[in-house]
Amino acid sequence: MIDLKYLQNNFEESSLKLQKKRVNLSTLETLKTLFLALKEANSSFETAKAEQNTLSKTFGEYKKEGKETTELKTKVDSNKETIALLQERAREAEIALESVALSIPNFPDDDVFVGEDETQNVELRKVLEPKVFDFAPKEHWELSEISGWIDFERGVKLAKSRFSILKGAGSRLERALVNFFLDTNTKKGFEEYSVPFVNNGAMLQGTGQLPKFADDLFKIEEENLYLIPTAEVPLTNIYHDEILLEKDLPQLMTAYTPCFRKEAGSAGRDTRGIIRQHQFSKVEMVAIAHPQKSDEVFEMMVQNASDILTALELPHRVVALCTGDLGFSAAKTIDLEVWLPGQNQYREISSISNTRDFQARRAKIRFKDGKKNSFVHTLNGSSLAVGRTIVAIMENHQNEDGSINIPAVLKPYM
């Protein structure tokens, strides 16, 4: 959630920022109007309520002293009706405001390049040169036909399309990667967590998936729970509605979880292979940071993910997303794109974002900031998406006969 008071007081500036994220000016004007309406409604409700409280006290005193209360009672009764009306109005104003406010994305940072879409993202650097093959490198699904690591058909049989099965060395590779990622993150100071793979709606609202992106979530209807689309949701919300001590910041967390996404709107994209599945494994980093330290933590997270790719001998590039490609909650995002020789292109394998206080405000995560309480900054990033790492290893480390070389760092894990 953006800071509505800030929006009210700095409307011009705020709307310019949010227009970079393609929010209509009219939506923002509505938002501001609703915000002011809520304040007004609350104010009159509270005034009436204060009056009622005074009357009630007087009533008690009259009773105690044995005074006549009939006249007072009529006054109180009529005021009561007014209050009920004002309360209803305030409640409606709040609902009206929320329905708009919760769907407004975060402000982009000022230093984020202003662009329309992913074509205008900014490449910051390349790490490792793509290997030159003396044969035509295959795509991972072709390689799978030789190694048998991935069973696409039977995965679909078990569930539906966009589900698959890993087996044998393919499955072991997944497990090895998970362990390698977690160990590496732990060495960087992240604490390992094992979290619920289903979360309730309040948590998903906290990190920004709800209410706007309900279509992309698997929901367990009768339980009112959702399969997590990323470990960012449970990890960030560990401190939902809590106030941390300044000395406990930053909290660096990491977890392996499967991730579940409906991929609504991606019909027809990446239909072959395991690049885009309804279920995939991922190791996630989440940081709860002091507002003045979040940039530092952000850089560390980007570097960590990049180092992991380098350790796996995977060529990649570091890309700063432009405003038009930024996610809903993000103020700033850097993607790591790994080279896929079979596809002959770079593909996203990690995305690291600083959401500033956007999620913190939604999830009410604060810290003791001297005398007052302030919102923390929350950050999240993949380290890494396991399925896509498998793809990258297969394609980058393939031999002409279709066999795959396992990177040296993974040998102890296999």
Add this chain to the structure above:
RNA sequence: AGAGAGGUGGCCGAGCGGUUGAAGGCGCACGCCUGGAACGCGUGUGUAGGGCAACCUACCGAGGGUUCGAAUCCCUUCCUCUCUGCCA
């Protein structure tokens, strides 16, 4: 899943229809005391919103109801604990 008990401030723990945002204790902060410290004494110490100063409003798991007035009574719901059942 069935039966019972319970959910109060950072923690423990009173309150069971009125001036209680909530006694008391612990913890914490500041001050006094001390050479310094402990002890002792004093003061302060929840969150959110509005005015943004005095002050006002809301919150005693959540939601609704009764009442002039509810932490206190009623209903619904969630959670925790104990016993039984079931299960990895």
